[in-house]
Amino acid sequence: MKVAVVTTSYPRWDGDAAGRFVADAVERLRAHIDVEVVSAQSFRHYGIAYGHGVLGNIKRRPWLGALVPMMLASFVHAARDAARDADVVHAHWLPAGWVAARTEKPFVVTLHGTDVELARRLPRLARVVFARDVEVIPNGIELPDARGAEADPPYVLYAGRLSKEKGVLELVEAARGLPLVVVGNGPLRRRVPQARGFVPREELVRVLDEAAVVACPSRREGFGMTCLEAMAHGKPVVASAVGGLLDLVVDGETGLLVPPRDASALRAALERLLGDADLRRRLGVAARDRAAAFEWSHIVPRLLGLYVRVSSVPSAR
Secondary structure: OEEEEEEOOOOOOOOOOOOHHHHHHHHHHOOOOEEEEEOOOOOOOOOOOOOOHHHHHHHHOHHHHHHHHHHHHHHHHHHHHHHOOOOEEEEEOHHHHHHHHOOOOOEEEEOOHHHHHHHHHOHHHHHHHOOOOOOOOOOOEOOOOOOOOOOOOOOEEEEOOOOHHHOHHHHHHHOOOOOEEEEEOOOOHHHOOOOOEOOOHHHHHHHHHHOOEEEEOOOOOOOOHHHHHHHHOOOOEEEEOOOOHHHHOOEOOOEEEEOOOOHHHHHHHHHHHHOOHHHHHHHHHHHHHHHHHHEHHHHHHHHHHHHHHHHOOHHHO
């Protein structure tokens, strides 16, 4: 079987964080099937694809909107070439789903957090891409063999995009005076003076191993890879009770859930965990056990099974 993966975000070099979870899936799938990737490195994207993402880039530079039709035409051309001998096309993100539909091959679409907002803004696009058959297949994770010791004194870690929807403003307010390490970049970088920006993978793993608590205070979240990765490292997570985070964190068992946009509740949860090493240890052990259900060895067979079902539908050919 051959699958053509189409995506607007994919790592451009070793250590690039863009679309890292897509590349992780491709790497595991290639052990079983032939996979060809069509990313923004394969077609002309006119500066629309990377940086702040498609929506973010157009919002910051509205004139880019006039270039979207040309980007899509280039994207469709590259996707059709890759799909010519493919059995299935797997698109990541809603715009890539529209491109996949243009290949006239059976296709599946993985929707991510930003797709919810995009579908709300562009309902006609969503109607073209969305199907009646929905299957929830989460992103996978690789559990590390060993977990590092906490730093002394203990600190809270935030790793991810510095933007409003990630709850960064609530975190800054909630963590005032608390030991906080912030890794990531985004439009709110100036409002998070201690932010280190994006760091090499090795450094991210180190600060994650040394963290006592990981904060995931998103206002909305499609899944929550940072949350899952923290759990895989045996870290208790304080997360907003929204979206996919509810599928990962069991309140009081693998972490603590708080209402979104509630800085007071977020601070109380962070202080509770920073002040109780035994609780951190208990939640961390349970978090790692729960993360094991998301190992790639469980996820890849589900993806392969989906490809088989989609490609064998007569009406889809």
